[in-house]
Each structure stands twice: as C-alpha cells, then as structure tokens.
Amino acid sequence: MKLLHIIATPRGQESRTLKVTEAFFEGLEENLPDCKVDTLDVTKEKLPELTVKAVNGKYVLLGGKDLPDDLKPAWSDIIKHIERFLSADGYVISSPMWNFSVPYYLKHYIDVILQPKYLFKYTEKGPEGLVKNKKMVVITSRGGDYSPGSPSHAYDFQEPYIRAVFGLAGILDITFINSQPMDALGPDVQKEKIKESQKTARKAGQSFFTG
Numbered sequence: 001m002k003l004l005h006i007i008a009t010p011r012g013q014e015s016r017t018l019k020v021t022e023a024f025f026e027g028l029e030e031n032l033p034d035c036k037v038d039t040l041d042v043t044k045e046k047l048p049e050l051t052v053k054a055v056n057g058k059y060v061l062l063g064g065k066d067l068p069d070d071l072k073p074a075w076s077d078i079i080k081h082i083e084r085f086l087s088a089d090g091y092v093i094s095s096p097m098w099n100f101s102v103p104y105y106l107k108h109y110i111d112v113i114l115q116p117k118y119l120f121k122y123t124e125k126g127p128e129g130l131v132k133n134k135k136m137v138v139i140t141s142r143g144g145d146y147s148p149g150s151p152s153h154a155y156d157f158q159e160p161y162i163r164a165v166f167g168l169a170g171i172l173d174i175t176f177i178n179s180q181p182m183d184a185l186g187p188d189v190q191k192e193k194i195k196e197s198q199k200t201a202r203k204a205g206q207s208f209f210t211g
C-alpha cells in the first residue's frame with residue numbers, strides 16, 4: 001500500500017495541522033507498518049507553472065484529442081505529478097484554512113493535477129471521475145470555528161471546495177478532521193481541540209486501509 005501525503009502548510013514544527021497529522025501516522029504505523037508514505041510538500045517543491053502552452057494542452061485534452069508534440073515539453077512535469085498522484089492507493093492532505101479556503105500552494109497543485117483524460121473525463125451524462133476506490137483523509141486547522149451550526153459555517157469554503165475538486169476526480173470517500181478554533185479563543189482551547197483531533201486522527205490512521 002502506498003499513501004501520498006500532501007502538505008500545504010509552510011510552518012513545519014510550528015504547524016498545528018501537522019501536530020494532528022503526526023497522530024494519524026502513528027495510528028497508521030500501528031495498523032500497517034509496511035505502508036509506504038510518499039510526502040509531497042507543495043510549499044517547498046517547485047510545481048510546474050501553468051503557462052499558455054500548459055493551459056492550451058488542457059483544452060486539447062478537453063476536446064478529446066491527444067497532446068500534440070509541441071505541447072508535450074510543457075506537459076512533462078504536469079504528467080509526472082499526475083502519475084505520482086495516481087500511483088498512490090490513498091491520500092492524506094494536511095492543510096490549514098487560508099482566507100476561508102485552501103492555501104495557494106494547494107490550489108496550484110490541484111490546478112496542475114486535475115486534468116481531463118487523467119483524473120476525469122466528460123461523458124454524455126456529465127463528468128466522470130477516473131480515480132476509483134481510493135480514500136482520502138483531510139486534516140485541517142482553522143483560526144476560527146466553522147463547525148456546522150456555528151455562525152461562521154457558511155464561510156467554510158475549504159471543506160466543500162476540497163470535496164468538489166477531488167469528487168470530480170472520483171474520490172468520494174473523504175474524511176475531514178478539522179481542528180477549530182485554533183486562534184480565536186486562546187491557547188487553552190487550542191490545546192484541547194488539538195488533543196481531541198489527535199485522538200480522531202489516530203483512529204483514522206488505525207483503520208485507514210483496513211477499516
């Protein structure tokens with residue numbers, strides 16, 4: 001089994017999101033010590049630019065044709081990232097909320113990999129996801145509290161966005177572990193919420209491929 005871990009916070013040791021993620025991987029280690037983890041830190045790794053040639057290639061694929069030779073060089077790194085994504089059996093995303101949604105690093109990665117022919121295709125019945133039977137856990141942290149029923153819930157564009165983009169690719173089994181509020185109610189609440197999330201994350205790791 002291989003898991004792709006996508007990191008979208010630049011804060012390293014300081015990151016609350018990664019503190020919760022650690023508990024997930026401890027649970028996974030208990031469950032599947034041989035599971036391979038491919039770590040992709042999109043805040044550090046240089047992602048391909050979506051130049052005019054790269055974008056033109058997307059339209060060629062949307063039209064159901066293969067990439068012409070002159071667009072292939074602009075697509076070689078995009079295809080490497082798509083292949084790396086598709087080679088995983090499951091996914092963990094560690095992402096803080098930035099301005100109600102995902103940090104731009106993660107948005108960039110999504111714009112790179114979410115390509116027709118590879119992750120989805122159009123059919124007469126609408127788009128069809130091509131990434132079948134794969135699970136995803138998304139670990140987030142937020143300064144405020146956006147949980148269902150809270151006054152800010154309508155401003156959570158992070159969870160619905162992630163569900164929409166990976167849902168387009170066919171990944172429908174997505175579990176969110178959201179730590180909140182991390183900043184709004186001070187350090188004691190922050191610690192308590194991180195602890196709660198770590199428990200949930202450890203359980204999610206213990207049952208990730210087997211539950």
Ligand SMILES: Cc1cc2nc3c(=O)[nH]c(=O)nc-3n(C[C@H](O)[C@H](O)[C@H](O)COP(=O)(O)O)c2cc1C
Pocket residue numbers: 009010011014015016017018095096097098099100101141142143144145182183
């Ligand atoms: C650029 C930036 C934008 C942010 N935007 C929001 C936001 O819209 N809503 C919110 O509740 N917190 C926001 N925050 C706070 C973070 O979501 C919060 O501190 C989170 O725990 C950081 O996660 P990390 O420690 O894993 O990086 C923002 C932080 C940064 C740096």
